[in-house]
Amino acid sequence: MERKIYTFDEAYNASLDYFNGDELAAKVWVNKYALKDAAGNIYERSPEDMHWRLANEISRVEAKYKNGLTSQQLYDLFDHFNYIVPQGSPMTGIGNDFQIASLSNCFVIGLDGPSDSYGAIIRVDEEQVQLMKRRGGVGHDLSHIRPKGSPVKNSALTSTGLVPFMERYSNSTREVAQDGRRGALMLSVSVKHPDSESFIDAKMTEGKVTGANVSVRVDDGFMQAVVNNTPYRQQYPIDSANPTTVKEIDASELWKKIVHNAWRSAEPGVLFWDTIIKESVPDCYADLGFKTISTNPCGEIPLCPYDSCRLLAINLYSYVVNPFKEDAYFDFDLFTKHVGLAQRIMDDIIDLESEKIDKILVKIDEDPETNEVRWPERHLWEKIRTKTLQGRRTGVGITAEGDMIAAMGLRYGTEEATDFAESVHKALALAAYRSSVEMAKERGAFEIFDYEREKNNPFINRLGEADPQLLKDMKKYGRRNIACLTVAPTGTTSLMTQSTSGIEPVFLPVYKRRRKVNPNDKEVRIDFVDENGDSWEEYVVFHHKFVTWMESNGYPTAKKYTNEEIDAMVAQSPYYKATSNDVDWLQKVKMQGRIQQWVDHSISVTINLPSDVSEDLVNKLYIEAWKSGCKGCTVYRDGSRAGVLIANDEKKKEEENCEHCYERPVIVPERPRELEAEVIKFQNNKEKWIAFIGLLDGRPYEIFTGIADDDEGLMLPKNVNRGKIIKTKNEDGERSYDFQFKNKRGYKTTVEGLNDKFNPEFWNYAKLISGVLRYGMPIDQVVKLVQGLELNSETINTWKNGVERALKKYLPNETEAKGQKCPVCGLESLVYQEGCMKCTNCGASKCG
Template sequence: MKTYSYEEAFEESLKYFSGDELAARVWVNKYAMKDSYGSIYEKSPADMHWRIANELARVEKKYPNPLTSEELFKLLDKFKYIVPQGSPMTGIGNNYQVASLSNCFVIGVEGPGDSYGGIIKMDEEQVQLMKRRGGVGHDLSHIRPKGSPVKNSALTSTGIVPFMERYSNSTREVAQDGRRGALMLSVSIKHPDSEAFIDAKMTEGKITGANVSVKIDDEFMTAAINDKGYIQQYPIYSETPTTVKEIKAKSLWEKIVHNAWKSAEPGVLFWDTIIKESVPDCYADLGYRTVSTNPCGEIPLCPYDSCRLLAINLYSYVENPFTDKAKFNFDLFKKHVALAQRIMDDIIDLELEKIETILSKIKSDPENEEVKRTEYNLWQKIYKKTGQGRRTGVGITAEGDMLAALNLRYGTEEATDFSEEVHKTIALAAYNASVDMAKERGAFEVYDTDREANNPFINRLKDADSALYEKMKKYGRRNIACLTIAPTGTTSLMTQTTSGIEPVFLPVYKRRRKVNPNDTNVRVDFVDETGDAFEEYIVFHHKFVTWMEAKGYNPAKRYTQEEIDKLVEESPYNKATSNDVDWLMKVKMQGRIQKWVDHSISVTINLPNDVNEELVNKLYVEAWKAGCKGCTVYRDGSRSGVLIATEPKKDKEKESKEALAEGLLIPSMPTNPEVLKRPSELEADVVRFQNNKEKWVAFVGLYDGRPYEIFTGLQDDEEGISLPKSVVSGKIIKNVDEAGNKRYDFQFQNKRGYKTTIEGLSEKFNKEYWNYAKLISGVLRWGMPIDQVVKLVSSLQLDSESINNWKNGVERALKRYVQNGTKATGTKCPNCGNETLIYQEGCLICTTCGSSRCG
């Protein structure tokens, strides 16, 4: 099959996206069909859409009234109407990689599950799913609380938090060679260790590989609002619990609010609402009891179930956008929603084929049967649950642009009324399509009308469309649940619209283009600190350009800032950006739309830095009252404020406070110089990475969870180091002989439980690496903020190619420890030229244009 260079694919994609470089690069980097060596087999998104259309048409031929490839292609082309997301887009028809088409999974336990065997089994299952690029969620409420008696040499349980760290570290281990794991950990507020869970991520460097959400019941919310007591117990659902304690609900609630205000976590899941509204939970006794959610929270799932996602581009159904004749084509929309539900059902068949391929590969792998057993059994369970329930995830994107195109301002009552009508239409059309497919293809295996008779969501559909309900009683339904609203992220860059249910981020922003000041007809607007010259130019949000054209404005004209401000003020995007929208109204909007979404909605309430905790409290309470299933807030810059200062002692207190005020000490590091002496042993992380097909490894020594020193170089090389792939952590031990010579050894526990020591890290790597590592370790030990250490390493001017590879590796290793949300000060986005980069999961994300750079 023909392959293309990156440049060929980029140039062709650039034409496809009408010159939109960001969209073209996103498609080539993330979605073009590739093999495991990175060879590119598609030249533009048109090739991808034909690949998907042909595969869907192949499935369609199994059923009555099949759709053709041409019909399917028209729905997919130009990302105009129906957009498979993430794993389906990359995986459908790609036989070069053995991967699942599911975006997300939840795993669980059978029986008590709080034994070490059960906990480690879940750890292995999590890793096996992540290596197939699936996001994973699981609940920790089954683990006994700290101090509980156990029948082993430990005598008492360590509680939840150490296992949070274990699962988090496993996620980071899978996040190698360009793959990033995604994990959601949840726990019930009723669990006696829930406070420790809520606090777990407030210390720098802890649980960095997971999102965390607390499952809150109505009883707790009522007690918190009314300042009443609340009973925690373990097991949480037992009538005869072994542990019982009464707490002040208000105090724990205030901690949740404070931590969310300070660090954007934990998120909250209103669990009684989730369970009460959940259609699959009508079949809880048959294995469909919801236990947790996927990493972004939009799909609550039972153990070993999964979901595939698809978005419908709402903007494309607005006729005559931004004019006084603008209207929404509900007839075409209902037709396409039905087709989207049908396509999602086809994708389930394709996923079952993919799982069969995965199972065949596991069988043929060279490992012995005992090693392969957990992975094989895992995929068998997923195969059964996928085929039995046929769960789908039809969602939307471009809600913000749809409302603006209809001359409605996001966040107003009028706009919310219209959004609710759109989502009601989706629910009725998707469920009608699922019933029609049940008639043609058969209902999902355990469908039972009587079981669903008291479900609030089903009864809402019944009240809105009695004919649908009667038809469903007769034929059943093809899919156990159908709908969600996920964050569309990079997908929205290709649809060139607002993302998911969110409003526009900014309708207008500036970019900079580097120019040669000596060229003729060049205008220099900005010169940076290195002397490079830039021309500044305005970038308009794609649909803002459409609005300008509809109103007779020329997007190519050079506008002054005053003129731009007037344009924005005149447009329907005025006071409708993510930072402008009335936050309470956004929560109410989410609650009203949630009534027509059988899964959940991923939405973040963006808040400015100066809001107080009371506002966060008000938003969370309103979200609960409005019927939201979950809520997440993000206060601008909050994640960089997570660090906990070590308290200064006694007579040092005043001196330390003065030093902190003058910026001489870093609050995340000890202020007593004696503490800064290196301990004889340090906990250490092992970070593997790849540069130009060379395998590298870094040992990062940690002091209180913060990087303190680093050793790195080539692995598995004659001059390098050999280390089992399973090793992700250990200890760095400092040895000093009688002559004062220092040696640093790495010690880890092998699979059989024996300690293994690799002597002399400083001798294992090139001396030049070692000398630079001493420099970096020095600044780490004196508390320079990690993001500034990364910047220092990045700025090193090195001639040797191998040393530059080393430098890149150190950057990658250290970025993992930068708190999410930390601003990359003094660093410009290579795409738009603005200093609006933040660290997120080890990557630099531009909050102006959305571009990202990892590694």
């Protein structure tokens, strides 16, 4: 049957209606999740079509089993992302015959037995590449590699240690994953490894290991040595009774380095390894190939080699009845029912994944290469298929926890809110495991289930204490899935559920003077009134759930509010003191620990901190995370990833002051492949504009700018202001410039083809401006050149004003605006201050 093809505008406009005017959600869906072929043809008009695609495919699997769910029942669970939300890979891949890709979000790899030879290292590198080209994120552990200086029986005589291989794996990610578009990498190592300090420091060197997240596996012995200030023994091999290398270290000094680096650059993350292994249900089957060795890139799924996980989130906010009202309550009955169905859907997706793997194997067999070339990839997917069906591992998680807590009238981070959140996760765990047991009765238990192996597992015993009948039934019938639960970051899908990701709290209202946006149901039109009673007509952007709270509590959503009234209104809401910078961070860590006891895998959560927090606070948070029973912890201090990997502190100070921007720089005519970049967002004639400024040694080297809301969609989070511009070439030799940024968790996102996203005429003029920047014209003279351009088109003149405005930001403060008079006092006394002009005589200022 011939499929209908939709234009971008048709799909975008239909999706805009679907999302009630939310432009970003509509663009995210059309660009990332709408069904497309290799030529870019769009075959789905809105998420309604996608949800029917998912429902029809999953119902096809359901039909194989007793009491199968119908397409309509499944569609009702998916519709409008209200209840059950399959995550990125399943949402993209289920029912998609246009690409041959896995439904798994993440994998872990690692060879059996000793594997620190070059052959083993290269094999792991190849397997990483093969998985990433199918869209998967990959994790693997480096603890098996010999420490630096160890004797080897080749021409090198001694081992180079871990760090060069970190670079190898990082470079492979950047190559095959196209700088984060198709995959991500997690590298881990045990703190017991003698090279762990070098591993921890590797990313502190500018430009090193930029294609990987890194985490260190710390054991209880190490943490106890830190707390007690006692020595700690490192060795290689790390688990050997007769190690070849032994080294005693000061645990506190190494811990200080971990804390410092995390404070400075948000890495390494910390994995509390003994807690992970002790609580792990799959590790009851370690001798059968289910020994956990590392985690996926976001850390929420500790995995054994060649196992993988598919993810699904349940929208917690949807189960709050009468949200934000005094009689609000959580519908545990509906929630429990839906969790059971979600677990069932996840098990169906395993069957769909098996079909996908079979198609991958057929594709490999049909490739024109020799068997020698094809065999490693085929063997890899055979191992993955075996492990997938042996354990039938799933990843049922949640989203919108912050909204749920607020809708219940609770404040995130308080003891009362934590108690409630724990009760929800306990109900989720019991319902998911009950569903898995029921499926074992209908469909059969996972292949290697053995209750005797699990009977002493702390997590299983916790379930048994909460529901003794569940444990009896599990012992009798088995369980369909080796492990079931996680809390993963929901990424762009959270934009479509219109809720927060993971267990992050929602954001307070953002109100900025003179910021105008289009009103819709998630934004509130308010006229600001200043202290003189003068009104500015502007829009104040609120979190959409905050609007619901306003309406529920009698606050008009279109009236004049003073600053004081807004502050007072916010202080009355459950969102007060609930943002990342306001919560009690120790309470947040304790909450994570309380919830962790009801999650069999792990929780991916980042503790977001203001830029001015001390290293001592980071230390306290990590220690508390360990004591509270967390399986992992990552901190992000605001701005810690921007400009921290500078080799010379003086160079950094110069860049911050930008004094050298005014000096003639060293000419670099050959553009580097990567440039650091800043993003500047502004308005011209009521239109939203955006500029990407490529920087070389902190000085503007090139510029891309134009209208931000073009059909291609520049889907940048509001807080993104830095990144990289990467020059690439396709097979035909055509150049492309891609913008890459990292979110607050360090996960990479790439916007492809900046050169194709703006008006071609803008691009031609931008090449002119970039040319004079590249050859060292002083910034004030470049601004003057742009000001002097005489262009016929009003649109091009608007572009010219945008370029001028963007470049002024790089003028050193107090630079004189020669030849320009103050519009207030008429004197030539204007200087530049942070891109704006200020009169030194009368104090008048002007931006833009």
